[in-house]
Amino acid sequence: MDHSIKLSKRLQIVASYLPQGANFADIGSDHAYLPCYVCANDVTARAIAGEVNEGPYQSAKDTVTYYQMNGSIDVRLGDGLNVVRPAEVDQVVIAGMGGALIKSILEQGKDKLQEVKRIIAQPNVDEKNVRSWLINNGYVITHEGITEENGHTYEIIVADKSENQMSLTDQEILFGPFLLKNRPSVFYDKWKLELEKRLRVIEQLQQAKVKPTDKIKQFESELNMIEEVLTDETKVN
Numbered sequence: 001m002d003h004s005i006k007l008s009k010r011l012q013i014v015a016s017y018l019p020q021g022a023n024f025a026d027i028g029s030d031h032a033y034l035p036c037y038v039c040a041n042d043v044t045a046r047a048i049a050g051e052v053n054e055g056p057y058q059s060a061k062d063t064v065t066y067y068q069m070n071g072s073i074d075v076r077l078g079d080g081l082n083v084v085r086p087a088e089v090d091q092v093v094i095a096g097m098g099g100a101l102i103k104s105i106l107e108q109g110k111d112k113l114q115e116v117k118r119i120i121a122q123p124n125v126d127e128k129n130v131r132s133w134l135i136n137n138g139y140v141i142t143h144e145g146i147t148e149e150n151g152h153t154y155e156i157i158v159a160d161k162s163e164n165q166m167s168l169t170d171q172e173i174l175f176g177p178f179l180l181k182n183r184p185s186v187f188y189d190k191w192k193l194e195l196e197k198r199l200r201v202i203e204q205l206q207q208a209k210v211k212p213t214d215k216i217k218q219f220e221s222e223l224n225m226i227e228e229v230l231t232d233e234t235k236v237n
Helices: 009-016 033-041 054-067 098-106 127-135 170-175 177-182 185-206 213-236
Strands: 021-029 045-051 072-079 090-098 118-123 139-149 152-161
Touching: 009 033, 009 090, 009 118, 009 139, 009 152, 021 033, 021 213, 033 045, 033 054, 033 072, 045 054, 054 072, 054 118, 090 098, 098 118, 098 127, 098 152, 118 127, 127 139, 127 152, 127 170, 139 185, 170 177, 185 213
Parallel strands: 021 045, 021 090, 045 072, 090 118
Antiparallel strands: 118 152, 139 152
16 A cells, blocks of 8 residues: 555545546546555556646646656546547546536536446535436436535535436435435534525525525525424434
């Protein structure tokens, strides 16, 4: 086991959901720490590290060279899933972006996902967008993780290709089906903060000259679901 490559907690959780002998693409790889960590600890693993900007692309290349991983990791410059060819990888990782951007990358790269068995997404915000896309595009959510790091809470969503369509309630799409079931303490910490955020947003929207009624209804609906979940915590404790 190579301990020289240090990963953040969120990326350690992401890495734990890649199988032995993974053949994956890390989209938005930044410094390519995740591919280097995975391939250093599994000599059978292969990775493509994709970056859209020249600076991070060069940083990723430097990291791969530093850890002598050029035989296992191919660093490529390109937008989203354009860095991979159809049927080239079995798993796709997209971590550290907003949910709307992750959804956009998946939607625009649909033709590259035909043979992709597993998608591991770690959205920084707006996780429901990612869950909705996955269950509407031939994937079922099989695992979820959550962790707190440097004052921010991160969720990890793992989805596997399936012929069976997954059906989720609005509550499960918002909170995550597995997180809603297991509810670790960090889950409650996150949603207490999210409750406060939505209260502030609703207050601001109510003060607008032209009230966006649909948006207000959406936030109020989410607020009710959050209050219900937090009420359950007080019953348990």
